[in-house]
Amino acid sequence: MKIKKNIYSGLLFFILLVGFYFGAQLMPEPILKKLDNAGIVFGYVLLCFSSAIALHIYFNRHLYMRPGFALLGETLPTMSKAVKAVIIPVSRTEPPEWIIRWLKPQEVALIYTEKRESRDAALALVANYHGTTCKIIPAAVQINEGDRMLSTPDNPVTSKTLVRNYINEFLEKGYKEHEIFVDVTGGKTAMSLGMFQAAEEMRVATIYISGKHDGKVKKPTDRDDAQAIYMSDPGKKGLR
Helix, strand or coil, X not given: CHHHHHXXXXXXXXXXXXXXXXXXXXXXXXXXXXXXXXXXXXXXXXXXXXXXXXXXXXXXXXXXXXXXXXXXXXXXXXXXXXXXXXXXXXXXXXXXXXXXXXCCCCEEEEECECCHHHHHHHHHHHHHHECCCEEEECCHHHHHCCCCCECCCCCHHHHHHHHHHHXXXXXXXXXXXXXXXXXXXXXXXXXXXXXXXXXXXXXXXEEEEEECECEECCCCCCHHHEXXXXXXXXXXXXXX
Protein backbone atom coordinates (compact mmCIF):
# COMPACT_ATOMS: atom_id res chain seq x y z
CA MET A 1 0.00 0.00 0.00
CA LYS A 2 2.83 2.40 0.87
CA ILE A 3 4.57 1.69 -2.49
CA LYS A 4 1.38 2.36 -4.42
CA LYS A 5 0.82 5.58 -2.47
CA ASN A 6 4.34 6.76 -3.32
CA ILE A 7 3.79 5.95 -7.01
CA TYR A 8 0.52 7.89 -7.07
CA SER A 9 2.17 10.85 -5.35
CA GLY A 10 5.03 10.80 -7.85
CA LEU A 11 2.64 10.68 -10.81
CA LEU A 12 0.59 13.55 -9.39
CA PHE A 13 3.73 15.66 -8.93
CA PHE A 14 4.85 14.84 -12.49
CA ILE A 15 1.44 15.79 -13.94
CA LEU A 16 1.42 19.09 -12.05
CA LEU A 17 4.96 19.87 -13.21
CA VAL A 18 4.11 19.16 -16.83
CA GLY A 19 0.90 21.16 -16.51
CA PHE A 20 2.75 24.20 -15.15
CA TYR A 21 5.36 23.96 -17.91
CA PHE A 22 2.95 23.76 -20.84
CA GLY A 23 0.58 26.22 -19.20
CA ALA A 24 3.40 28.76 -19.02
CA GLN A 25 4.20 28.16 -22.68
CA LEU A 26 0.60 28.87 -23.71
CA MET A 27 0.15 32.00 -21.54
CA PRO A 28 0.24 35.42 -23.22
CA GLU A 29 3.49 37.33 -22.73
CA PRO A 30 1.92 40.27 -20.78
CA ILE A 31 0.57 37.84 -18.17
CA LEU A 32 3.96 36.12 -17.91
CA LYS A 33 5.64 39.50 -17.32
CA LYS A 34 3.15 40.36 -14.58
CA LEU A 35 3.73 37.00 -12.91
CA ASP A 36 7.48 37.51 -13.19
CA ASN A 37 7.23 40.97 -11.59
CA ALA A 38 5.00 39.59 -8.86
CA GLY A 39 7.60 36.90 -8.16
CA ILE A 40 10.35 39.53 -7.85
CA VAL A 41 8.26 41.60 -5.40
CA PHE A 42 7.36 38.52 -3.38
CA GLY A 43 11.02 37.50 -3.21
CA TYR A 44 12.00 40.98 -1.97
CA VAL A 45 9.31 40.96 0.71
CA LEU A 46 10.35 37.47 1.79
CA LEU A 47 14.00 38.58 2.02
CA CYS A 48 13.09 41.60 4.20
CA PHE A 49 10.88 39.46 6.44
CA SER A 50 13.58 36.81 6.84
CA SER A 51 16.21 39.46 7.60
CA ALA A 52 13.99 41.04 10.25
CA ILE A 53 13.44 37.65 11.93
CA ALA A 54 17.17 36.89 11.83
CA LEU A 55 18.02 40.25 13.45
CA HIS A 56 15.36 39.78 16.13
CA ILE A 57 16.70 36.35 17.03
CA TYR A 58 20.29 37.63 17.10
CA PHE A 59 19.64 40.60 19.39
CA ASN A 60 17.33 38.57 21.64
CA ARG A 61 19.29 35.34 21.49
CA HIS A 62 19.45 35.10 25.28
CA LEU A 63 15.66 34.53 25.26
CA TYR A 64 16.04 31.49 23.00
CA MET A 65 19.09 29.96 24.66
CA ARG A 66 18.82 27.46 27.46
CA PRO A 67 20.07 29.16 30.65
CA GLY A 68 23.31 27.74 31.98
CA PHE A 69 23.29 29.55 35.36
CA ALA A 70 26.75 31.01 34.88
CA LEU A 71 29.02 31.19 37.95
CA LEU A 72 26.71 28.91 39.94
CA GLY A 73 28.43 28.14 43.25
CA GLU A 74 31.21 30.70 42.80
CA THR A 75 31.93 33.17 45.60
CA LEU A 76 31.27 36.87 45.10
CA PRO A 77 34.19 38.79 46.63
CA THR A 78 33.38 41.15 49.49
CA MET A 79 34.12 44.86 49.22
CA SER A 80 33.43 44.55 45.49
CA LYS A 81 33.23 47.92 43.76
CA ALA A 82 30.86 46.56 41.12
CA VAL A 83 28.01 45.97 43.60
CA LYS A 84 25.95 49.13 43.34
CA ALA A 85 22.38 48.06 44.10
CA VAL A 86 20.94 44.99 45.86
CA ILE A 87 17.39 43.73 46.31
CA ILE A 88 17.08 41.85 49.62
CA PRO A 89 14.20 39.84 51.12
CA VAL A 90 13.90 40.50 54.85
CA SER A 91 12.96 37.93 57.47
CA ARG A 92 15.86 38.62 59.87
CA THR A 93 18.28 41.53 60.15
CA GLU A 94 21.52 39.53 60.04
CA PRO A 95 21.81 38.51 56.35
CA PRO A 96 20.81 41.96 54.99
CA GLU A 97 23.14 43.63 57.51
CA TRP A 98 26.04 41.44 56.35
CA ILE A 99 25.31 42.41 52.72
CA ILE A 100 25.19 46.12 53.56
CA ARG A 101 28.40 45.97 55.60
CA TRP A 102 30.54 43.79 53.35
CA LEU A 103 29.21 44.07 49.81
CA LYS A 104 28.79 47.82 50.35
CA PRO A 105 26.00 48.64 47.87
CA GLN A 106 25.08 52.25 47.25
CA GLU A 107 21.37 51.45 47.33
CA VAL A 108 19.26 48.64 48.79
CA ALA A 109 15.66 47.68 48.13
CA LEU A 110 14.02 45.65 50.91
CA ILE A 111 11.36 43.02 50.25
CA TYR A 112 9.28 42.74 53.43
CA THR A 113 6.01 40.96 54.23
CA GLU A 114 3.10 41.59 56.57
CA LYS A 115 4.71 39.44 59.28
CA ARG A 116 5.77 41.50 62.26
CA GLU A 117 9.29 40.02 62.29
CA SER A 118 9.83 40.97 58.65
CA ARG A 119 8.44 44.49 59.05
CA ASP A 120 10.40 45.14 62.27
CA ALA A 121 13.62 43.88 60.66
CA ALA A 122 13.09 46.18 57.67
CA LEU A 123 12.47 49.16 59.96
CA ALA A 124 15.62 48.36 61.98
CA LEU A 125 17.74 48.22 58.83
CA VAL A 126 16.41 51.56 57.64
CA ALA A 127 17.02 53.13 61.06
CA ASN A 128 20.58 51.81 61.35
CA TYR A 129 21.91 52.19 57.80
CA HIS A 130 19.81 54.53 55.65
CA GLY A 131 21.65 57.76 54.93
CA THR A 132 24.82 56.71 56.70
CA THR A 133 26.00 53.58 54.90
CA CYS A 134 23.67 53.45 51.90
CA LYS A 135 20.27 54.50 50.65
CA ILE A 136 17.45 52.11 51.53
CA ILE A 137 14.01 51.87 49.94
CA PRO A 138 11.21 51.85 50.90
CA ALA A 139 11.45 54.49 53.60
CA ALA A 140 10.35 53.89 57.20
CA VAL A 141 7.11 55.82 56.64
CA GLN A 142 6.25 53.62 53.67
CA ILE A 143 7.00 50.44 55.61
CA ASN A 144 4.76 51.57 58.49
CA GLU A 145 1.99 52.21 55.97
CA GLY A 146 2.51 48.86 54.23
CA ASP A 147 3.58 50.52 51.00
CA ARG A 148 5.48 48.23 48.54
CA MET A 149 4.88 45.31 50.87
CA LEU A 150 4.90 41.77 49.49
CA SER A 151 1.33 40.84 50.38
CA THR A 152 1.32 37.24 49.12
CA PRO A 153 4.75 35.64 49.64
CA ASP A 154 3.34 32.21 48.72
CA ASN A 155 2.66 33.41 45.19
CA PRO A 156 5.88 33.65 43.13
CA VAL A 157 4.18 35.98 40.65
CA THR A 158 3.87 38.78 43.23
CA SER A 159 7.52 38.60 44.29
CA LYS A 160 8.57 38.41 40.65
CA THR A 161 6.56 41.53 39.83
CA LEU A 162 7.90 43.46 42.83
CA VAL A 163 11.52 42.59 42.01
CA ARG A 164 11.06 43.52 38.35
CA ASN A 165 9.73 46.90 39.47
CA TYR A 166 12.75 47.48 41.69
CA ILE A 167 15.17 46.42 38.93
CA ASN A 168 13.49 48.81 36.50
CA GLU A 169 13.69 51.55 39.12
CA PHE A 170 17.42 50.96 39.56
CA LEU A 171 17.95 50.96 35.79
CA GLU A 172 16.09 54.26 35.49
CA LYS A 173 18.40 55.71 38.16
CA GLY A 174 21.38 54.88 35.98
CA TYR A 175 22.61 51.60 37.43
CA LYS A 176 23.79 49.01 34.89
CA GLU A 177 22.51 45.44 34.74
CA HIS A 178 25.82 44.03 35.99
CA GLU A 179 25.77 46.43 38.98
CA ILE A 180 22.42 45.13 40.27
CA PHE A 181 22.13 41.98 42.40
CA VAL A 182 19.16 40.06 43.76
CA ASP A 183 19.61 38.20 47.05
CA VAL A 184 17.36 35.16 47.46
CA THR A 185 18.42 34.14 50.97
CA GLY A 186 15.40 35.08 53.08
CA GLY A 187 11.74 34.36 52.62
CA LYS A 188 9.71 31.36 51.49
CA THR A 189 10.62 29.09 48.59
CA ALA A 190 7.91 30.47 46.30
CA MET A 191 9.04 33.99 47.10
CA SER A 192 12.68 33.20 46.29
CA LEU A 193 11.65 31.44 43.08
CA GLY A 194 9.77 34.50 41.86
CA MET A 195 12.72 36.74 42.68
CA PHE A 196 15.09 34.42 40.84
CA GLN A 197 12.88 34.36 37.75
CA ALA A 198 12.71 38.15 37.66
CA ALA A 199 16.50 38.41 37.88
CA GLU A 200 17.04 35.84 35.13
CA GLU A 201 14.60 37.49 32.75
CA MET A 202 16.17 40.90 33.31
CA ARG A 203 19.77 39.65 33.07
CA VAL A 204 20.63 40.43 36.70
CA ALA A 205 22.80 38.25 38.94
CA THR A 206 21.35 36.39 41.92
CA ILE A 207 23.25 35.56 45.10
CA TYR A 208 22.73 33.55 48.27
CA ILE A 209 24.25 34.42 51.65
CA SER A 210 25.69 31.33 53.31
CA GLY A 211 26.52 31.74 57.00
CA LYS A 212 29.03 29.64 58.92
CA HIS A 213 26.52 28.59 61.59
CA ASP A 214 24.56 25.84 59.81
CA GLY A 215 24.08 28.23 56.93
CA LYS A 216 22.90 31.09 59.14
CA VAL A 217 24.51 34.48 59.69
CA LYS A 218 24.90 35.28 63.40
CA LYS A 219 27.64 37.91 63.44
CA PRO A 220 27.07 40.31 60.54
CA THR A 221 29.80 42.59 61.90
CA ASP A 222 32.30 39.82 61.10
CA ARG A 223 33.12 39.60 57.39
CA ASP A 224 34.20 35.97 57.72
CA ASP A 225 30.91 34.93 59.30
CA ALA A 226 29.33 34.46 55.85
CA GLN A 227 29.97 34.55 52.14
CA ALA A 228 27.96 35.54 49.09
CA ILE A 229 27.45 32.67 46.64
CA TYR A 230 26.39 33.12 43.03
CA MET A 231 23.16 31.38 42.06
CA SER A 232 23.35 32.73 38.53
CA ASP A 233 24.94 35.53 36.53
CA PRO A 234 23.01 35.64 33.22
CA GLY A 235 24.95 38.71 32.11
CA LYS A 236 28.13 36.60 32.25
CA LYS A 237 30.20 39.55 33.44
CA GLY A 238 32.53 37.33 35.44
CA LEU A 239 33.50 37.50 39.08
CA ARG A 240 33.18 41.06 40.30
